Each structure stands twice: as C-alpha cells, then as structure tokens.
Amino acid sequence: MRAMITRRLAREEGHKRKFLAVIDGTPECEHAVIYAAARTARSRIGGLVLLFVIQPGEFQHWLGVEEIMRAEAREEAEATLSHYAEMARSELGVDPECIIREGRLGEEINGLIEEDSDISILVLAAASSSAEGPGPLISSLAAKSGTPFHIPVTIIPGNMTKEDILAVA
Numbered sequence: 001m002r003a004m005i006t007r008r009l010a011r012e013e014g015h016k017r018k019f020l021a022v023i024d025g026t027p028e029c030e031h032a033v034i035y036a037a038a039r040t041a042r043s044r045i046g047g048l049v050l051l052f053v054i055q056p057g058e059f060q061h062w063l064g065v066e067e068i069m070r071a072e073a074r075e076e077a078e079a080t081l082s083h084y085a086e087m088a089r090s091e092l093g094v095d096p097e098c099i100i101r102e103g104r105l106g107e108e109i110n111g112l113i114e115e116d117s118d119i120s121i122l123v124l125a126a127a128s129s130s131a132e133g134p135g136p137l138i139s140s141l142a143a144k145s146g147t148p149f150h151i152p153v154t155i156i157p158g159n160m161t162k163e164d165i166l167a168v169a
Contacts, residue, residue: 021036025080031162032156036123037092049116050099051109056102056103081098113149122154124154125158
C-alpha cells in the first residue's frame with residue numbers, strides 16, 4: 001500500500017518554501033542550521049524550521065520519575081533549539097520556527113513534512129570525520145527501512161567550514 005503524499009505548496013500564492021533542519025545536539029547539526037538559514041536568507045521569501053525530536057524509551061520508569069525525566073528532556077530540547085535559533089537570527093537574520101516532538105525520529109520528521117506542505121527541503125549534516133561514519137542522525141535515518149522522505153534531502157559534508165557552507169548556500 002502506498003503512503004499518501006502531501007503535495008508541496010511552497011510555490012503557490014500565500015506559501016513559502018521552508019528548509020527543515022533536524023537538531024540533535026551533535027556538532028554537525030550546526031552545519032545543517034548554517035546552510036538552511038543561509039538558503040532561507042538568500043531566498044528572501046523562505047522559512048526555516050528547526051526540529052528537535054525527543055526519543056521514546058528514555059522515560060521507562062515509575063510515573064513520577066518519568067514525568068521529571070520528560071520535563072528535563074523538554075527543557076534540554078528547548079535550550080538546544082534556542083541556541084541554534086539565536087545563531088540563525090544573529091548570524092544570518094533568519095527567525096526560525098522551532099518545533100519539539102516526542103517519538104521515533106524518522107516518523108516525526110515524516111509527520112512534520114506531511115503536516116507542513118511548505119517544507120520543501122530536509123537539510124542534514126554529516127560528521128566531520130569519516131572514522132565516525134556519517135554521524136548518529138544520518139546513520140539512524142539510513143538504518144530505518146520505513147517510509148522514505150518525499151522531499152529532497154541535502155547532506156552537508158562534515159569537513160566543510162562555515163565559510164565553505166556560506167559560499168555554496
């Protein structure tokens with residue numbers, strides 16, 4: 001059975017193309033934010049969405065402990081998103097939309113893409129060292145055999161400097 005694919009509306013009247021960067025707290029996600037924010041700034045009518053997904057399974061304790069752990073995870077997600085949002089604002093003049101979700105990474109990314117028909121490009125960044133592999137986010141997404149993303153995925157090489165990224169964005 002084929003999954004329903006939401007038609008992208010980014011080019012239609014009243015809509016704007018959005019770049020989605022997934023924030024996972026790794027050093028490489030900064031590259032994804034820089035690229036996506038620079039592309040957003042250059043398009044002048046685009047948008048930037050920063051997504052942080054709190055993974056399930058982190059809260060498998062007694063109810064009181066689970067609630068505390070969930071609240072702490074949300075605070076950490078908010079602080080991490082705030083850091084990258086401020087970077088996008090101060091360095092590139094882009095005010096991003098910040099979203100926190102709780103669930104399986106691939107499912108939450110796909111869910112957001114399906115819900116927001118303006119999201120047109122998913123931006124990820126690889127780890128800076130080939131010895132590390134592509135990094136935990138890309139490895140996690142590549143290992144899943146679930147529904148593929150129905151938008152282009154841009155992967156920023158980890159060995160690029162900020163200046164290199166800005167030059168190609």
